[in-house]
Amino acid sequence: MDLNWDRLSHVTKIDPAEHVPNDLELLDGTDLVIVGGSDGVTAENTLDAVQKVKSQFPDLPVLQEPYRSSHVSSKTVDTVDYLSVPAVFNGDDAHFVRKHVELFTEAASKPDEVTGSGLPVVGDAISSKAREAVSELATKIIGEGYVIQNCDSKAAAVSGVETPYTTEEVAGAALAAESFYGFPIFYIEYSGTYGGPTDVAAASQYLDETVLLYGGGIETHEQTAEILDAGADAVVVGDCFHDDPEQYRQTIP
């Protein structure tokens, strides 16, 4: 399934470690689901959440955003549309490059385990079929350039973020995300607080092909409208999906 980024304006982030209702009809009106979290997340509860969404909305695209490689299994990979891996611009180097090289090194050197293909690896030699499986897996992995602006958040703590970016740095990171790193997603994360439209406006002027997401503190229709007017492709709504369905509905444009 190709993501239809053009009709994206509302994204729901589901934490598989939180309660996921069996009846997901409130997802009617969202355009994309991202499944991911840190504490308590496993490949099993991730798969369970993805399958619940897919069974009720087969055409709704679902990304898995893994925080650790233990959140990924061959079944989650097969079931989601993409694995979306955060690259945190203002985090420590582990969260921009080191974790990614580890992930791809693991995929490249143990293709049978990572792809679950049972393809043979003889000594250090990787068979051409296993290489194909790895390359296919790699095409399912996309990069999300993240800027985390709330330094008191859990997201900041786990990514080594100590200082928010200035508005100018947000614009520079956006330009780098699109033209240098080629990330399909650029994500401004205010994680639990509403950050307003300033960073979004700065980033959006340099983003053409890369999709601009804003997340953090969205609770009203007006906030959604303000962020979309500033140039975001979509708002990401997480907490109130789990906590407050009525409020969640108000965030849909």
Place this chain on the structure above:
Amino acid sequence: MDLNWDRLSHVTKIDPAEHVPNDLELLDGTDLVIVGGSDGVTAENTLDAVQKVKSQFPDLPVLQEPYRSSHVSSKTVDTVDYLSVPAVFNGDDAHFVRKHVELFTEAASKPDEVTGSGLPVVGDAISSKAREAVSELATKIIGEGYVIQNCDSKAAAVSGVETPYTTEEVAGAALAAESFYGFPIFYIEYSGTYGGPTDVAAASQYLDETVLLYGGGIETHEQTAEILDAGADAVVVGDCFHDDPEQYRQTIP
């Protein structure tokens, strides 16, 4: 000019701080020139070297590989085919992400200075023409994923490289360079010593669209052949271009 990567097998790296002969006929047979270095390099001597090459070989593509933003001027940008900016996988975080965000932040916030366009910036507002100039500049900047394997080299010292990658990590970094970061170039740098074909073979199995370059200690036709046979798109020859024209000629396949 679009680079014709398909017919690439020999690349010459010219250090503009070293002596660049006026008669460059020995470049006949190379497919691409990279101009860059660290000590003594300026925007002026870079431009001089690029213009010498372009005046004798107008169709030979030339990349500028700047180490500092002071090596770049609006004239070097206009004269070269691409600005090729190293992202050193096994370097410190300054050389993978921080320097790039600084570069793009500068470009995004001071478009008149960076593009030399004299386009007006009113307060913090960047005019749409200036934004276009920045976006155009950005399309000229391409990423080179680097792995520096000789830790005693100058290149390692200036990039914060302390440990070479294992062969498995080289393969993982190659896979990440192509499928995650989307870098058009992956460069295995043995800088002054001949590293042999092992890393090249490991990387090449995961590179399809990304061009694989090998540099370091190439002095003979046999070494060139061994590296190309292992799957590199091209060898990069630097030192002997300046020091020993006869030896340089022997590296051309």
